[in-house]
Amino acid sequence: MFMSLFLKECKIWCKSILFYAYIIILFFFYVTQMRSESAIKRPRPGEKEYGITYSENNSDIMNGTLKVLLNEYYNNKFVTYPMGFYKPVILSANEIKQVEKNISKLTGITEKDWKEKLDHYYESKNIKWSFYITKDIGYNEFLSIMSDLEKVIGKGSKYSAKALKGNAKIAKTYEQALKEYDEFLKKDKVTRAYARVFSDYMGIVLAILPAFFGVARVLQDKRSNASAVIYSKKCSSIIIVLSRCLAIIVMLFIPVLILSCFSLVESLYIAKTMGAAPDYFVYLKFCIGWLLPILMFVSMLSYFITELTNSILALLINSGIWFVSVFLGFDSPLISVGWNLVPRFNIIGMHGMFQEIFPQLVKNRILYSILGVFMILISILIYSIKREGGHKFYGKISQNFNNQS
Amino acid sequence: MNTEIVLKNVNKFYGKNQALKDISLTIPNGMFGLLGRNGAGKTTLMKILATLHNADTGKVMICGLDVEERAKIRDKIGYLPQDFTMYGTMSVYEVMDYLGTLAGLKKKERALRIPQMLDKVNLQNNYKTKVKAMSGGMRRRLGIAQALLNNPQVLIVDEPTAGLDPEERVRFRNLLCEIADQRIVILSTHIVGDIEATCENIAILHEGELCFSGKVSELLNIAKGKIYIAEISKLELEEMKSKYIVTGMLTKGSKVEVRFVSEDNSFPYARSVEPNVEDAYLYLMNGKEKV
Numbered sequence: 060m061f062m063s064l065f066l067k068e069c070k071i072w073c074k075s076i077l078f079y080a081y082i083i084i085l086f087f088f089y090v091t092q093m094r095s096e097s098a099i100k101r102p103r104p105g106e107k108e109y110g111i112t113y114s115e116n117n118s119d120i121m122n123g124t125l126k127v128l129l130n131e132y133y134n135n136k137f138v139t140y141p142m143g144f145y146k147p148v149i150l151s152a153n154e155i156k157q158v159e160k161n162i163s164k165l166t167g168i169t170e171k172d173w174k175e176k177l178d179h180y181y182e183s184k185n186i187k188w189s190f191y192i193t194k195d196i197g198y199n200e201f202l203s204i205m206s207d208l209e210k211v212i213g214k215g216s217k218y219s220a221k222a223l224k225g226n227a228k229i230a231k232t233y234e235q236a237l238k239e240y241d242e243f244l245k246k247d248k249v250t251r252a253y254a255r256v257f258s259d260y261m262g263i264v265l266a267i268l269p270a271f272f273g274v275a276r277v278l279q280d281k282r283s284n285a286s287a288v289i290y291s292k293k294c295s296s297i298i299i300v301l302s303r304c305l306a307i308i309v310m311l312f313i314p315v316l317i318l319s320c321f322s323l324v325e326s327l328y329i330a331k332t333m334g335a336a337p338d339y340f341v342y343l344k345f346c347i348g349w350l351l352p353i354l355m356f357v358s359m360l361s362y363f364i365t366e367l368t369n370s371i372l373a374l375l376i377n378s379g380i381w382f383v384s385v386f387l388g389f390d391s392p393l394i395s396v397g398w399n400l401v402p403r404f405n406i407i408g409m410h411g412m413f414q415e416i417f418p419q420l421v422k423n424r425i426l427y428s429i430l431g432v433f434m435i436l437i438s439i440l441i442y443s444i445k446r447e448g449g450h451k452f453y454g455k456i457s458q459n460f461n462n463q464s
Numbered sequence: 465m466n467t468e469i470v471l472k473n474v475n476k477f478y479g480k481n482q483a484l485k486d487i488s489l490t491i492p493n494g495m496f497g498l499l500g501r502n503g504a505g506k507t508t509l510m511k512i513l514a515t516l517h518n519a520d521t522g523k524v525m526i527c528g529l530d531v532e533e534r535a536k537i538r539d540k541i542g543y544l545p546q547d548f549t550m551y552g553t554m555s556v557y558e559v560m561d562y563l564g565t566l567a568g569l570k571k572k573e574r575a576l577r578i579p580q581m582l583d584k585v586n587l588q589n590n591y592k593t594k595v596k597a598m599s600g601g602m603r604r605r606l607g608i609a610q611a612l613l614n615n616p617q618v619l620i621v622d623e624p625t626a627g628l629d630p631e632e633r634v635r636f637r638n639l640l641c642e643i644a645d646q647r648i649v650i651l652s653t654h655i656v657g658d659i660e661a662t663c664e665n666i667a668i669l670h671e672g673e674l675c676f677s678g679k680v681s682e683l684l685n686i687a688k689g690k691i692y693i694a695e696i697s698k699l700e701l702e703e704m705k706s707k708y709i710v711t712g713m714l715t716k717g718s719k720v721e722v723r724f725v726s727e728d729n730s731f732p733y734a735r736s737v738e739p740n741v742e743d744a745y746l747y748l749m750n751g752k753e754k755v
Binding site: 060290291299 | 511514515516517518534535538539541543544545547548549550551552553554558561562563565566567568571595607610614
């Protein structure tokens with residue numbers, strides 16, 4: 060009975076405009092985002108530059124941050140992302156004074172001296188940067204000063220603890236560039252690097268689009284007045300809900316797999332031209348391990364909320380989760396995992412960095428997979444209660460459980 | 465085999481509102497009519513029988529099984545709810561196949577039963593018709609066909625003729641009578657004509673209370689000698705309406721032939737007539753309201 064019902068549920072989606080809209084949006088997103096990604100080129104000795112990297116060294120972080128601070132101070136324009144969106148901050152005279160005090164502490168020179176030096180640097184060309192953190196300042200004290208600065212400038216500034224590493228941009232050496240190229244070729248086998256970026260992009264859309272499917276499937280019964288007939292049938296609630304949920308997940312996952320094949324073919328071609336031994340199954344692994352948990356969680360959360368409330372409330376909740384995950388929940392806009400629904404790794408290469416975040420990524424994905432399964436289980440429970448006319452509680456939500464004649 | 469439905473002291477509350485008040489009723493094999501105004505509690509009672517609602521107190525036995533044994537009961541019943549419809553994009557055959565699967569029928573059984581049922585409800589030429597393209601009457605017939613898929617011992621039909629044109633209504637009533645052979649068919653309606661044309665046994669609900677249960681002939685007996693016809697002038701009509709329950713009127717030129725309920729023949733020129741179900745129902749309802 061289950062397979063028969065599951066196939067019928069899949070067929071329902073095949074006739075749905077929503078499903079084709081999903082495919083079009085997914086394809087459009089893939090084409091516009093993934094096409095712009097280019098491969099890492101083999102570095103040659105003696106090149107003018109090899110790109111930039113982010114230093115983990117405390118001294119680099121401190122000096123890099125000082126440079127950013129002085130630049131922003133000079134222009135009195137401090138870049139912040141308080142809600143994930145860009146917001147330039149212009150400080151008042153009093154606030155500027157507080158920043159100046161902190162710069163004096165950081166540089167260890169008088170306000171008058173560093174101001175003169177800074178004016179001279181910006182007015183004259185070809186002067187080497189000569190501002191450094193004084194030796195008297197340790198990393199902990201530096202962090203404390205940054206905390207003070209953030210209070211003055213506002214949240215989401217370049218002086219927040221999360222953003223400090225991003226200030227430590229340093230030029231890559233030839234050796235570093237070569238190492239990264241080798242890792243791209245041998246460890247990532249080219250295909251893995253592309254699969255990561257594919258998952259990164261697809262994760263953004265998969266964190267919101269499946270929500271529409273959970274809502275649509277549950278409300279379809281209500282809109283079509285079909286609930287009572289279906290409730291009265293012999294089939295168990297477990298089979299009904301499970302077949303519906305699995306059909307949603309499978310039908311939403313198939314287009315992702317097909318798109319991944321396009322990307323796989325492209326990355327195989329690049330791998331071949333670069334002489335790398337590609338991993339043919341890496342996209343499949345990333346789709347299952349990275350994207351499936353997002354898809355499951357989002358679609359099943361919306362299914363559960365809609366089953367509970369018989370309304371489109373799930374769309375609001377899912378939109379909120381999506382907004383927080385994509386715009387607020389990151390440490391860095393390009394690479395971020397934590398417990399965020401949408402892990403980010405928007406860089407081709409950086410194998411070492413991926414290895415570092417991988418254990419957390421695994422834990423993160425397991426959490427969302429479990430939550431997805433949990434949503435299915437409680438949806439079954441709620442459906443089962445609704446089939447029996449609800450229970451002896453009466454509230455706004457439970458009004459959906461009972462329909463008095 | 466036990467082929468009756470027994471309700472004993474059934475009560476149902478929605479919050480503080482009591483939808484069913486101590487209902488005790490036995491429903492035998494054949495067509496059974498459940499009559500009552502809108503909001504009388506008919507749908508609640510039907511939903512309890514269809515295992516979609518719980519009774520708060522009391523006992524409900526369907527063909528010897530306690531209604532709490534939902535899985536077993538659902539295997540024995542067919543249910544056509546009020547305003548039945550299904551997903552608009554599905555065809556007639558797909559609806560039957562989908563609901564047949566939910567009813568636990570295997571593929572072979574479905575392949576055999578679906579054409580039989582569609583033939584029975586005269587939808588044999590509409591296999592590919594989409595639900596959204598069907599008329600109200602066609603949808604009701606599809607509803608009956610799906611309810612019969614599992615060959616149920618009990619068929620529960622809630623307000624099936626509301627909104628149908630007269631021809632469709634007659635066709636539908638006839639269909640229900642055909643089906644009622646060797647099974648219980650419970651027809652809930654507020655249209656007295658449906659009951660009169662199809663049911664031998666009926667129950668009447670009024671504000672959640674059972675105010676009559678028995679054969680149609682017994683209901684008619686209650687109103688016997690209380691139904692009259694009189695020919696009056698149009699000017700007397702308003703006065704007539706204020707004094708009596710008028711169950712029918714027929715204009716004849718400047719006169720009106722009025723059919724009314726009266727405990728005694730106090731109206732001059734009135735003659736006693738045999739009551740029909742509508743007269744008896746209105747007589748009963750009027751008595752309930754006075755109480």
